[in-house]
Structure formats: structure tokens, C-alpha cells
Amino acid sequence: MRKEKDKVKIIPLGGLNEIGKNLTAIEYKNDIIVIDCGLKFPDEEMLGIDVVIPDISYLQKNIDKVKGIFLTHGHEDHIGALPYVLKEMNVPVYGTKLTLGIVQTKLKEHNLLSVVDLKCVKPRDIVRLESISVEFIRTSHSIADSVAIAIHTPVGIVLHTGDFKIDYTPIDGCVADLTRFAELGKKGVLAMLADSTNVERPGYTMSESIVGETFEDIFSSARGRIIVATFASHVHRIQQIIRAAIKYDRKVAVSGRSMENIMEVGMELGYIDADKDIFINVDNINKYPESKIVIITTGSQGEPMSALSRMAASEHKKISILPGDMVVISANPIPGNEKLISRVINQLFKKGAEVIYESLADVHVSGHACQEELKLMHTLVKPKFFIPVHGEYRHLKQHAELAIKLGMPSNNIIIGDNGEVIEVSRDAIRKNGTVVSGQVFVDGLGVGDVGNIVLRDRKHLSQDGILTVVVTIEKESGSVIAGPDIISRGFVYVRESEDLMGEARELVRDALRECEEKRITEWASIKSNIKEVLRMFLYEKTKRKPMILPIIMEI
């Protein structure tokens, strides 16, 4: 009997075969713990969608078992779904200090702060649940206070690395806890789930300190103002900008709501170390010489409403770009954002600013482990079984191959998918069925009320617009009393297409007459006749296929 019962279930509900929306459930007997609770930003085809979150039906069904959400770090793809998920399922949230600091800001915005139980943990802390315990282990990443999570179960240890890199010279001096990884490895790790983001890159990810050296170079030579855009959550990056500002005697102004938020949280919690005197209000930047100013801002991804984009487009209320400004974009473009960033860079150059960005200098390093770092982690932890996570299929596949090259039998590796139940016993790992999973679209206040049909319609509307055809028909006789009127949006310039629309109206009129003569009175038939006639006519004339919406009013 024991054999059959003693299994840990690993159920990824997000983060496999995709970048983002990370959420993994680990289940043993009466305990389910949730690792991370992230969102994903919509793909291009998800028109009008604000964010995408994981489907948590499985957790809701098993809510009695769910002991809490355990966070590895404070990035959106790991914490962003919390406000939505906690509304459905109010469980304790465990995380390190900075992670919870960021979560608090988020919960406050959603009026949830008072109802959620936030439990602050430190690296090496252990949370004991009914039959398992959860341990936090320090890692390095592009945000401070990141951790891996080890789940100690009677079957064995399951280790989730979270997002990580190995940085021997991190800004806060807190190197990843390699010793503990080695200890666990010695003790025996049953299964490891590890970050696959950078598995395609050979070598090592450079240390965050490198960026500090680049900042030093830039600050030592700049004559005008320096404006640095970076990720708001990257407190170490921000710390390095502040250090350079102190060294080169510049005041620091902050622009952009999320940057202001993090500055407050980071200072309060001790993650950003700076004398308050160094900061000045954005309103006062003109009171200082240009050579004495640094502005730290959001917008490193070219986001249209961000502070940097508004400066570049002359739409920022308080900061105008001046010739001689040195703008540093301290970030990599996230795939899909290249054109937005490029637009901002062009605008800045046109305004006479110098612009320094990734292709020109080491102003950014990744937060994820490259191949050599992954090998180090595998070698220290020596897991029996391995599940690559955090990546598209190509990344998972290549991470599996990396493990095989290190000597792991390929049968001990599972490339899973969201919703698949991965069962691990002492001797074996296998997929055993699936649970409900998927993506839930958030659009405005609606969570899940926009689905594939709505998106398909938006896509159709976006390509060729819509033609609405309205006609009023007398119920008894079936004869047309008013209309047909045709109104189009997003199809053609109406003024230039009067002939086209006139012809279209005639065709609809003919179709209606034919229906009347043939005594076709079902609306559905009349509508489909109108649709078909118009569709063919418009496609022949324009090679376009607008949505056609016939509306019949009956009196």
C-alpha cells in the first residue's frame, strides 16, 4: 500500500511552454502548496486584453488542501496574478521582505491589503505544514531577495529553483546559497524544477557589477543631465545608479509611478541604501545645473504611457529632453517590444540627446542562468528526476538535453505542459492525467468574460472593419418599411466610397425583394442572404472581408 500512496504530485498550472504566468502546485497527501502566482502580458493576437492569468480551477476545487502561495521573487510573472487569485481563494502568502513589499503595493491598489495574510520569511527559514515543510534558499536574480524553494516530503525533496543566476559579486553582497544547494544535493534531491530561460546561451551571465562599471564610465564623462531608464523592480540596478550619482555629485530625481513606488518600498525596507538628501523632487530639477542631475525613470521597454516615452514624445509634464542629455536605457528589449523602444530611441536622438542602449554598451545584464550556471546547479543538486520549467518548448527541450549531457538518464526527465499531473515516487517519475488549466483573460474589470469568440471578433474587426446593415420590416406582410441603411466603420473612407456603398445598398434591396417574393420570412435566412450577397460583392470589389452585421427590426 505504502508504495502506491507515496507520491508527490507536481502540477504546473502556468509557465511551461510559455514565458510568464508562472504557477506550480506541489501536492502531497493533504498539503498543496502553490509556488508563484504570475501573470503574462498578452500576445499580439489577444486584442484588447490587459493581462493573462492562470486558470486555478484545480486549486479552487481542492481549496481545503491549499496551504498557501509561496513566492520566489517579486516580478510580475511570479506575483502579478495574486490580486485576481486571492479574490477567488484567500490563502496565506509567503515571501521574502522585498517580495512582500512589492506585493503589498499591489494589494493596496486592489483594496485587498487588509484581508490577505502575508507571511514574511528569510532565506533558510522553514515553514512546516501538515506533512511537508517548505524551505527558502537564497538565489541571485534581477531583483533582490529572490529565493529557491525546497519542499521536504516523506517521498523526498522537491527543489524549485525559481528564476536564478549565479552572481559571485552581487550588489548586496548576498551570493546565492550554494552551500545549501550542495547540502541538499548530498542529502539527496528527488526532483528539481529549474529555470530554462537562458538555456540557449552558452557561458555565464555577467555579474550585475559590470553594469555599475559601465555607469561609472558614463557618469565620469557626461556633461549634461543623465537620465536612466530601467525596470522599477530592479533595486540593485537602481542602487548602482544612486552610487554613481553620489560618486559624481549628482542629485537624483525619480519619475514614473512604479519607480516612485519601488523607491519608497526599497528605501523603507533597506534594499536601497542612500541618504535622503540626495533625492530631489522632479519639480526642482531646473534649480540645479544640468551636470548635477540624474533622473531615474520607467519606460525601458518603450511602453507608450511610461515616463521615458512621454519625455521622448514631449508629453511629459515636468521633464523635457534637452540637447546634451545623456539617456541610458538600462534593459534588454523583451521580445515584442523592439519597435516601441526603437521609436523612443529615435525620438530622443532627434531631440539632441545622446542615447546609450544595449547594442552600444554593457548597460544591462540578464537575470537568468546561462548554460554554465545551469550546469553548476545540476551538479550541486544532483537531482534524481528533472523537470525543466520557465520557458517555451524549445527552452525546456534544450534544458533536458543539457541534463542528459551531464549524465542524467532521459527517462528521469519530464518535459511537461500546463495542467499535466507529474507524479514522482522514490523510483519513478511519470505523467498521470491532467487537470483543468488554461489562460484567463483580464480586460478592464472583467476576469474571464472575454474568450476566444470575442477575440476572434476583435481580430476580424481589426483587419477589415464592420458593415452594419439595418432594415425595418413589417411583421405581417414582410415588406420593407425603412432601410436598408448601411453604416461602416474601419472599412473604407465613406466619402471616397459613395458609389461602392450605393451599389451595396442596391444589392441588399434586391436580396430583400427576392426574399419577399419567395416568401422567405425567417430572419436567419434573410440575414444570411444579405450577408452572402454583400460578402461576395465587397470581396470582388475590394478583396476585403469586413464583418457584416445584418439587423432586422420588426414592427
Place this chain on the structure above:
Amino acid sequence: MRKEKDKVKIIPLGGLNEIGKNLTAIEYKNDIIVIDCGLKFPDEEMLGIDVVIPDISYLQKNIDKVKGIFLTHGHEDHIGALPYVLKEMNVPVYGTKLTLGIVQTKLKEHNLLSVVDLKCVKPRDIVRLESISVEFIRTSHSIADSVAIAIHTPVGIVLHTGDFKIDYTPIDGCVADLTRFAELGKKGVLAMLADSTNVERPGYTMSESIVGETFEDIFSSARGRIIVATFASHVHRIQQIIRAAIKYDRKVAVSGRSMENIMEVGMELGYIDADKDIFINVDNINKYPESKIVIITTGSQGEPMSALSRMAASEHKKISILPGDMVVISANPIPGNEKLISRVINQLFKKGAEVIYESLADVHVSGHACQEELKLMHTLVKPKFFIPVHGEYRHLKQHAELAIKLGMPSNNIIIGDNGEVIEVSRDAIRKNGTVVSGQVFVDGLGVGDVGNIVLRDRKHLSQDGILTVVVTIEKESGSVIAGPDIISRGFVYVRESEDLMGEARELVRDALRECEEKRITEWASIKSNIKEVLRMFLYEKTKRKPMILPIIMEI
């Protein structure tokens, strides 16, 4: 008097502050020549648009002067607008053999082949016009038969490099004509327009031969089929694939319409050198062992309808991906295409194929000059004046800075914009006014009938959909006879939102009643009342702003 008259006008109508849509007019007295006639693919916000072409109003107005279109090479961003432009302005088209071969295929599709005067030229040929002459000079690029164009005018020589790189070991053995560039430099070049695409990259672009070496490695180790996707126009790349196929005794099958076209044109004109026996029909690939097959295909940019995408999605009629297939994506992602390509790579991996792409091996090199090559061109040509072209502002700006570093006075450099008239005399270069320019959208059969209003509507529709509100009103009394009916598309799931729509209908009913009571009878007022009431209600309930289209029928 002479002084005032002796000016060459350089009028870029496309290709500045953008990538693509290259078209430059050079005007001297009664001669206007047009260099290239390219299209641009639409940005994300240009919803539903197929391609973008330059506004040629200026050329049409001065049609008597226009002596011809002179092509530098056969890429879409240099020839793609020809079918549209030639319909408006039928002038002779000059180009090298392969360039015109590709143009012919294009004109055939548009039923224009018989009416257009194509004039085939060779490098070093000179075309003499009324007061100027036009010379073609061999360059290297990622398509064979590319040329620079030197315009000899009484004021001096204007040199347009076209897209170029310096490849000392090109596949066809025809190195760029550095000697001629040096000769012109010695003679004295008045102004140079040069390709800025890769100005941000230090060093040299690697030779195309490097890719051949990578192919050799891949072919020597592959056991299953090899499928290579690349740009159809890249005959040298295709030649290298064929050479490797011959060496490793594999048959070649071709898939994808544009690839089939280029294979025909390339073989016929002698740009692809291969025995016909090596080719087999796609229908017959299963008659050979997998180790004896190479498939050359389109789809290196992940284009959804391309052959490779269809194979990856199991939608290709004739080719199914097999485990053990080796797929080589021999191209760089063009910015904006990253996600499409990534999707294809993931699908291929899932089907058990090996996939080799840019981040894993040298399977692609650029066709554009990096910094050291640009320096070589500037140093050979030694132009008095310089106009960086082919690039966004950041590229033009950095190319200008490169020229300044080489010793050119900054006053001798013009960073221009499309539509600006750049006047060059013997002693000076300056901007003098502008002409009509811009982008013309092609959507289906429509050229220019979709403008900003239509695009704005498409954008609006794509984000939150549309609500159509229809009501039939009696003319005399103003009282409602039928409706209001509300039909939405792309807004919410109708079934799940019955309450919302019911409430909305009530609100419209109230608004109509109020109008009736207040004796408001103008349609415009009634409509704007309906709009306002709905807009506020829906935003409050959903935080969305669908397009609201009120339609009033009167009987």
C-alpha cells in the same frame, strides 16, 4: 546666373527615418531619375493593411522629367512598390539581370509585364540621359547582382551605394567593384548617399561563405532529412545549400511559391548553378531514403502561411515533419517577427525535429555593411557631402557621427527626412523646402482608400469591440416604434452578460423617453445622448470603451 542654376536636387520619398519603402529622386534640370521603388510591411498599428508604399505625387506632377526608375537590387523594400507605381506612372525600369528577373515575376502577377519597358544593365554600364548619366557599380549584398548607382551631373557625381556589404569571398566570385569606387573617389564625388542599416554594429559583416561552412558541418553529420528555410531572394544562400546537397549526395526538393519562382528565375538566368537532375518534386520525397533528401523552403520569418509554418503546424499538404528531421532556419528574425519564428521553432521541436537557428550556429550573415566596411566605403569614395540613408533616425545619426569621426565637417552632412528637398551645389549642401511625401496604404485592391480615420476605427474596434444600438422612430411623433436593440461584437460573451445588456437597453430606453419628452428630435442629439449614457454605464461596469454606433431608422 550659373551659380544659382547649378544644383542637384536629392529628394528622398522613402527610406529615411524608416526601414523600407526606399525611393529617392535625383533631379537635375530636365532629368529626374528615381532610385529604387520599395515597399514597407505594415507596423502593428496599421491594422489590416497589406503593404505600405511611398507617396509619389511629386513624381507624377513632374512626370515629363522622370526618365526612369533605376533599381539597385531585387529586394521587396527596393522593388515592391513597382506594380503600384508603374500603374500610375509608366516609365522605363533599369536594373541588372537578376533584379529584372524578379521584377518580371512580380509584374506578371499584376498583369503589367507587357506594358512596362524593362531595360537590363550590367555593372559599369552607363545610361545617358538629357543632361546626366547613370552608372551602375557592382556591390555585394544578401541578393546577387546588387549595384550602387553613380549619377554623373555637371555639378558633380552623386553616388548612392544601395544596400551593400564588402564580401571578399562572395559565392559568385564577383567582389564589389572597389576599384571603381576608388576611381570615382579620385575623380571627386560631390555627394554620397549610403546604407546605414548596420551602422550600430562594430567590425565587419562576415562573408556569405561562412554560412556555407556551417552547412557543410550540418550536412556531414545529419542522418535524417535536412530542411532549410531561407529568404527566397537569397540565391547565393540557395546555391550554397545546393552545393552541400551535391557534396553529400542528397536530392533537393523545393517548397513554397516564392522559392519555386526564384529557383526557376535563378536557374534560367544562371544565378543558380546546378544540374537539373539533383531536383526532385516534393511529391516524390518519400521515394528516397530520408538521408538523401534536402528540402529548401520559405518561412524563415515564421510567416503564418509560409511552407515551413504549415509543416510545423501539420498543415502542409505534402510534407510532414518527422522525428530526426534537421530543420535549419537560415535567417535572422526581422524585428517584429521574433514571436512568430519562436512559435514555429517550438512546434518543430515538439514534432521531434532538431532545429538549428541563429542563436545556435552561424546559419546566417547580414547583407549590410558594419562600421569597418562603412569606413572603407567613405574612405574610398571621399565624398564632399554626405547623406546617410536607409535607416531610422538613430542609424542616420550614428552614420553621420561615423563620417565626422573620419574627418568630414558636420556642415557637410545632412540628416534628411522623406519629402525634404536637399540641394547640392559645388560648394554647399542644404535643405530647401519640402514636397508632398508620405505613406500610402495598400489594403486588398484598395491603394490609398484606407487612411488614418479608418485605422483609428480599426484600432478602437480591436481593443473593445463594438455595440450597435438600433431604434425605429416614427417621424411625426418622435416615438419609438421598435427597439432599442443592442448587438455587440468583440465586447463580451453575450450569454454571460445578459444582465449587463439588459441594463444597457433600459438605459437607452430611458434616454429615448427623455428625448421624446424634451422634444429633442434631431438625430445627432438623440444619438449623442445614447452614446454618452452607454459609454458611462459600460465604462463604470467594465472599464472598457467599446465603439458605440447608434442607428436610428425613421418611418
